[in-house]
Amino acid sequence: MKKWLIGLVVLLAVSLLAACGAGDTEEGTDTAESKDIELGATAGPYSDMLKNAIIPGLEEKGYTVKLTEFSDYIQPNNALDTGDIDANLFQHTIYLEDFAEQNNMDLTPLIIVPTAPMGIYSEVYKSLDEIKDGATVAVPNDPTNAARAFNTLQDAGLLTVSQDADPLTVSERDVVENPKNLKFQPIEAGQLPRAVESADLSAVPGNFAIAAKMNLLDALQLENMDDRYRNVVAVKTENKDSQLAKDIKEVVESDKFEKVIDDEFQGFGKPEWMIK
Incomplete structure (x- = not known):
């Protein structure tokens, strides 16, 4: 009888440990960053910049990227704030900061990109x-x-x-x-x-x-152009240190990105960090 009880206790202990292990695994899966992402831009040169200069670099890093084009300057930030997209590219820092303040949003410029000057x-x-x-x-x-x-x-x-x-x-x-x-x-x-x-x-x-x-x-x-008027990749402030944010910055700072800019976006003014 004692042997039977000891065996039952051991079996229960093993089951509990297994369950805890499974719970840890599931929790880790839930918190891992997804490689399926969505980026937003207004139709035109900055959508093209995502398509031709940024998305290819992210795909090389294993991301599956969907691009959503917007027809106004309101919806890209609304979609970013609600989490419908992970980042956007269409606005300069001054507009972003004013829009976020007026609409009670917590958005952050991640990195400045080459911009079509006046x-x-x-x-x-x-x-x-x-x-x-x-x-x-x-x-x-x-x-x-x-x-x-x-x-x-x-x-x-x-x-x-x-x-x-x-x-x-x-x-x-x-x-x-x-x-x-x-x-x-x-x-x-x-x-x-x-x-x-x-x-x-x-x-x-x-x-x-x-x-x-x-x-x-x-x-x-x-x-x-003052850098404050150059367009930025923007993210929610809570995601500014995410792996995706780091990968976007790495792609934009790459030689491949600059080559596409030089080849396909002639006349675009480069930000100070690219010139130094």
């Missing part, structure tokens, strides 16, 4: 030296893009803005020298490619230039 385009002049006194310049009518336009015009030597002005909020009222007496025409940013035909000069943001099939390298002057 350009000063003209069908009237072939060089900056040709620009005549009183030339008209179409500029964006929203404060963020307007600041970029005036900074770019200053870089082109066409005007001077006050040294006290914040580069992120520069406007026409900050212009202290305008030797060519340029006339500024504020226009909705999406209409600026068309303004190339009607104004002497037009300051066109890169994304709108590409959408209008314009060649970035045709610009008389390309923007010397």
Whole structure:
């Protein structure tokens, strides 16, 4: 009888240990990061950047990647916040931070990528030296893009803005020298490619230039872009140290990524970390 009881106790102990082991295994499976991921972007050059320069690198690391394209600048962050996608690429840091604050989201820029710069385009002049006194310049009518336009015009030597002005909020009222007496025409940013035909000069943001099939390298002057205006891969803050986040950064920092940028995204301005 004692032998039988001892045997039963041993059997129960073994069963309990096995069950605990199985539980540990299942828990480990639940917490392991999945290799099936979904990335989001607005249709256009940044969707292409994911397709051609980032996703291939992730696939080499064993990921199965689904790409979702969005038609506006709202849904990509909504989808990221709810976990429907794992990362997105379409926005610069300033927009991301403002959107996250206004919508009570905890999102983080992971890494800055090459970005299509604003350009000063003209069908009237072939060089900056040709620009005549009183030339008209179409500029964006929203404060963020307007600041970029005036900074770019200053870089082109066409005007001077006050040294006290914040580069992120520069406007026409900050212009202290305008030797060519340029006339500024504020226009909705999406209409600026068309303004190339009607104004002497037009300051066109890169994304709108590409959408209008314009060649970035045709610009008389390309923007010397502040990194805060360059687009970023964004993730939920809680995932910024995940293995996926590390792998995305490694892919973007690779020589293969830079080669695709040089070959297929000519005119895109590289962030400081790529130039150093």
